[in-house]
Amino acid sequence: MPRHSLKHHLYVIIFGAHTPAGRAFDIGLIIAIIASLIVLILHSIPALNDKWADVFFYLELSFTVLFTIEYLLRLYCSPKPKAYATSFYGMVDLLAILPTYLALFFPAATYIGVIRMLRVMRIFRILKLVRYLQDSNILLRSLLMAKRKIFIFFSTVGILVIILGSLIYVIEGPDNGFTSVPQSIYWAIVTITTVGYGDLVPQTSVGKAVASITMLLGYSILAVPTGIITAELNQEMNSHKTLVKCPNCMKTGHESDAIHCKFCGSELAEPDERVVPVENG
Amino acid sequence: MPRHSLKHHLYVIIFGAHTPAGRAFDIGLIIAIIASLIVLILHSIPALNDKWADVFFYLELSFTVLFTIEYLLRLYCSPKPKAYATSFYGMVDLLAILPTYLALFFPAATYIGVIRMLRVMRIFRILKLVRYLQDSNILLRSLLMAKRKIFIFFSTVGILVIILGSLIYVIEGPDNGFTSVPQSIYWAIVTITTVGYGDLVPQTSVGKAVASITMLLGYSILAVPTGIITAELNQEMNSHKTLVKCPNCMKTGHESDAIHCKFCGSELAEPDERVVPVENG
Amino acid sequence: MPRHSLKHHLYVIIFGAHTPAGRAFDIGLIIAIIASLIVLILHSIPALNDKWADVFFYLELSFTVLFTIEYLLRLYCSPKPKAYATSFYGMVDLLAILPTYLALFFPAATYIGVIRMLRVMRIFRILKLVRYLQDSNILLRSLLMAKRKIFIFFSTVGILVIILGSLIYVIEGPDNGFTSVPQSIYWAIVTITTVGYGDLVPQTSVGKAVASITMLLGYSILAVPTGIITAELNQEMNSHKTLVKCPNCMKTGHESDAIHCKFCGSELAEPDERVVPVENG
């Protein structure tokens, strides 16, 4: 793609965030997305929709036209239009505009319009481009490092919930509202996560005992994912600090503000010359 | 401001906490604030107010006169009265007395009187002056250090809540109580925070499945802010520990096993000769 | 007190836990306490009490006689009977037997009998004597070290709860169940701790918005006490490990299983000769 073509200029503005124009485009887009979300939310409130249905309709139509132009421009200036169209955010961009056109031809499909709320995910893309990148990377990396432990935790919770749900189904039975095993597993999830709606509660003494055990289990195993993520975050944040190597004794473990090696006293490289491995996410 | 003027004396007593008189003033003020809060709370209980309305009225009036005198004295002795009046605590001080005078002239405005409960915030100012300063600083600094990660976490929760709320709105619909998108987002917040009032619960099987996912999400992502704050607190408390001072450049911040100053390279004192500042609590 | 007197023997058995007889006494006492608690609990269930009231009464009487003998023996063999009688556990021991005698003379006072459930606290004393001492010391010390931060946290929660409760009182008012400020503060506590009974829920849109903020606040500030206690526990557990000093280079920071100094290589004292500062709790 030639560097000075219109296509490239558009690409830098629409997909990038390093030029003033690109940043202005991102801010404008975020404002448009939030405004369109507010219209969608207000539109769903019966009392308001009865009065302002027309205003909401035309506002929504304008936003959709705007997002359609943006979508077509993205398709035009993207170096690989097909890859963009089939990517996750390409699909989100399409789903954000399609329902409005569908509603024009099939007026019955009002509920489908809520799919447009998926526009909120587009904010993620824009945030990803800007300055919160590094911190969200540390969070994501910690979660990825811990993904096996988290999988074990969720398997354990899943199996616990199935066993406790089956147990309460046998103990309480359909007469007390536990009409089926999935319903009872739903109760177990409501209880073990300490949500406790109260729409389904054990009536018998044995059932209450099982419920008590479920609650105490849920209350204490909550400590496990917290422990996992804290330990990973701790390590992630420490490893960020200690990647500088002393040019004399070759030891690492220096803090980010160190000028001299803390083991042999020789000078370290200047902070801005240090090659700290950067995330390539 | 001359050091021995009445104004300066008053300033030291009212705004300071380092003299016996200043400390006595603070303690007296805290007692008055708490007493006035208790009167306000009792006044709001219908059963008690029916009997003792007059007593509560005159007690409240006396407290208001007291706080008005204090406010005027603060304005008088403050070196920059205007800056005080427009500061956050200046506004709180004013809001704490104004409603009582308003109620004298506009007896209808009874609810506005609850604004006086803001007096409780005045306790913060007094606490800030005294000995809990350092610990609350560590807490605040950790929160500030983690502010970007906390912002990312809240954005994620916000977007999750909007998507899950829209989803349940489509699935359950107005017939099951999910009358609008904001109402459904409210349900999503009640569920993801594991509060679980139970005033709004899914009725359909698909809705219960979405609710289960919401609960498990809320249950496990709770680990993220905890991990963030714990990791920051850990670092904050460790950095506090290593207050070893370099005998050459006088800089602190060396790790406990450092032999050479990491800033200028000169040798540090032996670990057992280092004067580590002890908490003087 | 002569070492071989009956009094001293009794003292070692009743107050101590280092002799086989002392340990047997403790185990017997725990069994008696738990058995008497079970009788008290069963006695409170109407369906069971109707049938077995007499059995429960005579069982409870026997336990009370047993505990009375134990109490008198403790008074007799304690080196400072008065100090024992006025100590916290001395009071608990007395409260555990008194209500039964009271009930003999004043049959009306049935509810007061539940005070006997305080017997459960006596288990604490016995546990304190035995092997869980060290671990519970680490926990207690961490909590003590963090006591200022915990106080700040609770003050903040207290002030938040008062402000949010007053706010919801103004917004919702008595018509929606928020009949007074204390009632509204109760709602704020139910919500901020994520308990969410659902007996009192906001009905207006503004009230639901305030409730949402309260929930998100409660959900996230839960991270603060966890962070505090984790950070303290971490330091407590690390400081336990690294108190060994090298006799040659005088450096500390060695792990508990180290035989040689990790800095200069000279031998460390044998693990069982190391003077690790023991808790004097």
Add this chain to the structure above:
Amino acid sequence: MPRHSLKHHLYVIIFGAHTPAGRAFDIGLIIAIIASLIVLILHSIPALNDKWADVFFYLELSFTVLFTIEYLLRLYCSPKPKAYATSFYGMVDLLAILPTYLALFFPAATYIGVIRMLRVMRIFRILKLVRYLQDSNILLRSLLMAKRKIFIFFSTVGILVIILGSLIYVIEGPDNGFTSVPQSIYWAIVTITTVGYGDLVPQTSVGKAVASITMLLGYSILAVPTGIITAELNQEMNSHKTLVKCPNCMKTGHESDAIHCKFCGSELAEPDERVVPVENG
């Protein structure tokens, strides 16, 4: 057992997971278990069971025959059949098939069929054999290391719940739904774990005050198990990191900044020459 006998081949396939055949067997078994669980769950839903009762019955019968063959093969090829039959997983395997045969002869015992949901535990055994072993070991070891602290925590919660339950029983009494001490302890558990069903709530002012204290207690002591597990996990993961081996005595467990072996005093390899075992995930 001869290495090339049919028995040994079967043993390697059924009990092992290191050969392609063994892995294929495990995957097939997991699919069969999950399919049979889905059938059991669907069977428990009245609406579906009315229509498809026959299909579910024959599917369940086939799965049971399959699991019976598997059970007999395990008994046949196990080197110690008796030890297998009496082991925990041997019992689970038997309980997973028995109820179906019982139901053939005693059609009344429909509820007992839910025992077959225990099949879900068999997934654990298979997972145990494969690659998640190491991470689940770290989690388990942390829990084991902390078991005394966790025991102290649960004792404290248990005693708190008994005292608070007895208290609310005295305050609220049977008229407000607190019909017995166990019922009140159940309420205390529902409240302290922040589940908050709302089926049983205090009605009096004093009761609400006690409930508030219970909630705040539950809200804050949740920090204790989290702190314990996080601190243990931190240490467990750190100890994993320092697998540097001494070239002389071959012992591991040195800290990352150690220069000399802490066991024999000989010099360790330079930090950058150390072969730190990498996770082979």
